[in-house]
Amino acid sequence: MTITLVQGLLIALLAMITGLDCWLQAFFIFRPIIVCTLTGLILGDLRLGVIAGGLTELAFAGLTPAGGTQPPNTVLCGIMTVVIAATNNTSPATAIGLSLPFAMLMQYILLFYYSSFSLFMSKFDKYAAEGNAQKFKRLNFVPLIIVTLSFGIFAFLSAYAAQAPMHALVNSMPQWLTHGFELAGGILPAVGFAMLLKVMLKPRYFPYLLLGFVIASMISFSNVLPVALIGGVFAAIEYFRTREVSDLKEQIKDIDNGDDQDGI
Amino acid sequence: MTITLVQGLLIALLAMITGLDCWLQAFFIFRPIIVCTLTGLILGDLRLGVIAGGLTELAFAGLTPAGGTQPPNTVLCGIMTVVIAATNNTSPATAIGLSLPFAMLMQYILLFYYSSFSLFMSKFDKYAAEGNAQKFKRLNFVPLIIVTLSFGIFAFLSAYAAQAPMHALVNSMPQWLTHGFELAGGILPAVGFAMLLKVMLKPRYFPYLLLGFVIASMISFSNVLPVALIGGVFAAIEYFRTREVSDLKEQIKDIDNGDDQDGI
Amino acid sequence: MTITLVQGLLIALLAMITGLDCWLQAFFIFRPIIVCTLTGLILGDLRLGVIAGGLTELAFAGLTPAGGTQPPNTVLCGIMTVVIAATNNTSPATAIGLSLPFAMLMQYILLFYYSSFSLFMSKFDKYAAEGNAQKFKRLNFVPLIIVTLSFGIFAFLSAYAAQAPMHALVNSMPQWLTHGFELAGGILPAVGFAMLLKVMLKPRYFPYLLLGFVIASMISFSNVLPVALIGGVFAAIEYFRTREVSDLKEQIKDIDNGDDQDGI
Amino acid sequence: MASEASEVGKNKPSKRKSIFTNHEISMLGIRSNLVQASFSYERMHAPGWTWAQLPYWEKIYKDDPKGLKRVMTDNMEFINSSPPLYPILMGLLLTMEEDHVEPTTIKGLKNALFGPMAGIGDAIFWFTIMPIVGGISASIAKNGNALGPVLFFAVYLFLFWSRIPLAHLGYNLGTKAIDVIQENSKVISHAASILGLTVIGGLIASYVKMSLTLKIGAGNSVISLQKQLLDKIFPNILPFAFVFLLYWLLKKKVNPIWLIVVTFVLAILMSFIGWM
Amino acid sequence: MASEASEVGKNKPSKRKSIFTNHEISMLGIRSNLVQASFSYERMHAPGWTWAQLPYWEKIYKDDPKGLKRVMTDNMEFINSSPPLYPILMGLLLTMEEDHVEPTTIKGLKNALFGPMAGIGDAIFWFTIMPIVGGISASIAKNGNALGPVLFFAVYLFLFWSRIPLAHLGYNLGTKAIDVIQENSKVISHAASILGLTVIGGLIASYVKMSLTLKIGAGNSVISLQKQLLDKIFPNILPFAFVFLLYWLLKKKVNPIWLIVVTFVLAILMSFIGWM
């Protein structure tokens, strides 16, 4: 099938709404499971959308923006996975891999905004210093509009305008390449986890990382809740222990200070 | 079948012996697995007694008197489960639910004794003050006799005298109600656990409750021994840790006192 | 089959090489899985050697020389398991049990050396005091040669010279006795663990022993790595905790000393 | 005085000093079963505890009526601990009584010791041994195999007789043991709570049975609420939630009897609407 | 000053003093969604954070233009925390602002509080709730069942609305809560790290999929490298190793974009040579 202009525009609209949500992290309709489903609806193949949504959601599990990082964009990946699967008859698993370049381009656009929006800060500071609430509020809309429009335009170009070359590309791909893209989808979460570890991993927390890994590998359960609960148990035990230790430290410090003052 | 007078009297005797044991917690023949079996023997259907014993024992797992609480009485529940199952041809699982009102009545009789036996205390105190060992010893028999007789009488009435109305009641029960009683038997232990938690649960022990729950849910093993062992491991680790901490506290206090005395 | 003189000599050579390795613990070719395989090769039945190697390796898992202890010797056990299995047509599992007397004899020879080699120490001390490097180096070869030769001779005698009586013995064994030897092979590691525990077990480490035991019993995994990792997690947690505590102790001691000095 | 007591304790191992025969100490173990005889919320085990030990005090104070009055009165104060541990505790205290340890020392010790020991005892006897023995016996009995109750009875008969060696243990350990236990009583009760609550957590998962039969969705999209949703979130999530509902009710000062009523109403309702 | 603040806090429960209506506090919860509006690496949530609360400050300082300028300027300083926790934090700080707590106190508190809260929030919302809800919904969706996305949306809609009660909670807790949290902020962030890293360890095992199809050996001795060797050493050993390879690259200051490139190159290479 091919994407009609109307479908292209609807996709752009979808990208604007979910893209804004992605920026604000409010309703989480920017997650692949929602974006894919809605894209499927627009393209008239809900079932494909739902299935692709399930698969893409799993592939993006590790790729969170926690810590202010910016992962490949889920909105674009969600849209393009369904678009590619629908227009090229590839399996959703392979389409995830093929949609990733789009997701990464959007990621880079957003990263650019993350850096360049600091230009607005001096204005914000000025309005704050003047106590000018009205202008301050209005200025906040500028980034929001820029982001929303970017999503719409980029999604329209990707999904509608780039159809033909995309089709040609996919058709010419040998089997090992599509299988390679599928594999990449399964390995992808590793990137997100590595980025998280860079922020969070200190030597004294490594044992807990290992604990979670071992437990999840040993019990075959469908989600990480058991691991999270065990993590919570250890966290709570450490919480109470650390509080005891800091009480002791406090007391020692008090005595120490007392001594010093005696000396004066 | 119907309960004969001889059987009724034998049941009363059984109730007196196991009821006394229930009061003293000596041989644990007051637990359903024993009471049911013996009742089955009296009614001439050992197999039924054994099976009902197994089921009732499980339903009463959480309902312990730990902490001086008083749960629905296991002796009455054990007797009546078998009696109801045998005389009304209901399944033991349903009979557990139906026997519960009897167990609860007995519970309330015992609770009444728990409160009213404090009347004897002034006499005990008096004999103690006089050093009158003989009278002191003899006085202890009074509560024992009261309790034992109560068990006998109440069990006789429930098992023998109340047969007809019980039969009528059970026969008129719709299927959803019997199934409901069965379900209740399975949920019942929750009551005991909630009562225990009220006594024992402090915020800093919640993680361990969770730990036990998660482990038991994740490994599918037939009993709680693994959980108890893991609990023991954590308890022992905390034991050694806490001892270290209180040593430190001791030392700090010593120093502190030393300082104070220096000041004098 | 019978062992030829050539085979006997090759086995002696094998025993010397792997025996030397057993003494030095360098290449670990003294472990049953290697020794059995090579013995199988010498006897022309590689497959038997490999299979016997697998079984014997498992039976000797607990029997390590950690802590300077000396377990039944793996080289002799490895060689004799294959020799007995090959020459008497017994299963390797039974042969392990039958080879154990040889392994224990070699163990006792080595234990004798462990004690008697202290005779060399005064010479070593003398050369050290004289700074006589050349003689010191040369003296080290004496124990090495004694050990190596002992392995060769003992293995030759056991495998080649003792064939006939061994054959007679095995043939006359009733089924329950061979089965008993098989069982013994399975229980054998217990000896090694008990010896380890004697060296390592203090009350405060018992919980961790239990932890490892419970985890290994509950998850059915093919090796102890998960247990080791969990052990590592707990070890690391304790490591960081203990460091904190010793910091506190240090501080308290400093304060205390400060006080004392104030007093002077 | 405490130091005097422990000095006496140190001299104790030479057994011939004891005024009690071996058989009497054994009987102390058996008599420890009497503690709950006159149980009331006001004093709990006090009268039974006193009764069980009375013959021994009569022997110790046979020429000292004032001493007997004093010890009887002292022991009528509220006490509550774990029954299966009483043989040890009685043995320990009997040594002290025999050695005429200062009454205030004994009293203080009882206060410090009996609470924590209740926690340990309950965790071991009520929450671990009973569900395990009960569970295993029940699983055998459920198939109609009479070995189930036989096994159960055998274990508890063994525990009953174990009171005798425990009494000897307590009596022989003497006062030294008490020092150690008393010093650590807070730490012990902390550890006991951890053990107890871990086990209760496990028991909730093992013994409370709740499972929905309800299905949601329509047409092709039907899923089983229990198997495809709740069980995928976490097994036993309903039992856990329900226990905490009841717990919350108790915290709101709801009478425990209502918990049973709530349970029955819920079960029958769920059966009626076909959700369970 | 801090003590003054907490004293004011103690007087707070009498609600009538509040100058804000119930509805306004609810709207604060909704407005907390604006924090990321003008996100930049320079100030992160500062402009959005200020925007969201601006109407409330206008009301507090309606007769005090200098106060408004001060509070706006103060809040333009860099802040970053976990968005779903902002309703509580905004509620707490609004109480303080309303009570005219010393600005330096508020600033110090923000510094002490917001970092640790980010750790807790991320561990709970990004690493636990999202993979669980996502994972369960996805497992339903993978079979083409539309209940998958519906379930996902329902949960997050619930979380969205929960911002309203959370804002009320924060506002009502008042300054007292802050004292407690602030005192423990180091301890809390320690605990949050433990929770977070345990979960990430679990996620690595659950979500990164790598499995060799390669066989080694020849003739009769062929074994599957994955099933008979790697899986016998430890399951998920490849994902774990690969995550740490990427981690090591990051430590070597490799640009994150390269990680994705490496992943793709590896996947395609493995596919090409038939090892995966």
Place this chain on the structure above:
Amino acid sequence: MASEASEVGKNKPSKRKSIFTNHEISMLGIRSNLVQASFSYERMHAPGWTWAQLPYWEKIYKDDPKGLKRVMTDNMEFINSSPPLYPILMGLLLTMEEDHVEPTTIKGLKNALFGPMAGIGDAIFWFTIMPIVGGISASIAKNGNALGPVLFFAVYLFLFWSRIPLAHLGYNLGTKAIDVIQENSKVISHAASILGLTVIGGLIASYVKMSLTLKIGAGNSVISLQKQLLDKIFPNILPFAFVFLLYWLLKKKVNPIWLIVVTFVLAILMSFIGWM
């Protein structure tokens, strides 16, 4: 003196100062295999340890015969540690010797360091790596697949060669590392014990095989003692009990040789009466 040592250590990184070639340090790794050459209970590794390092001391003290005598004599004192860790230890100590660190410092360090390192080394090499490598290889070998022993040999060949980089590591880390390790030696040995005992617990469950074939009861009530009773109480309960029986015998000063005798007698008896 200690401070002097560490100052020297700080100046070390500039490598050209070293009097040893790269190849010589590599050879140190290989020579570390000699430590057990003249093992006796009196001095354990001392003569082999001295032998392995002798060429290096000859070089250092080539113009100082008294120095050589001193270092040889010092090193003939009792030492025992984990062989696979010797390359690191030798490397570390060689740096110190080369820098002419005070002999008493070196001695103290050896005492503090070698014991804990033995614990860590044993836990890792004897109790973890060997059973894992051995177990996996054995499970392959048991089917007659020669890859089993090949794999085992390959791993240990790798470990053998790893002695070379480990020696370099030790030599390059220099004295600084020692300070850190020495300070923490008690803590390290505590952690090593935890690791070691956890693993031994796991090994008991995995490697000791005891299982009853006995059935009890009569007629319809027959149950398998192992499967329906022991395994329901706890799996591997017999192996655990048996290890502790042997442990108890050892504590009673029974000669270890008797443990093997007991094991055999028990096994043959059980086979004879048909219980196993």
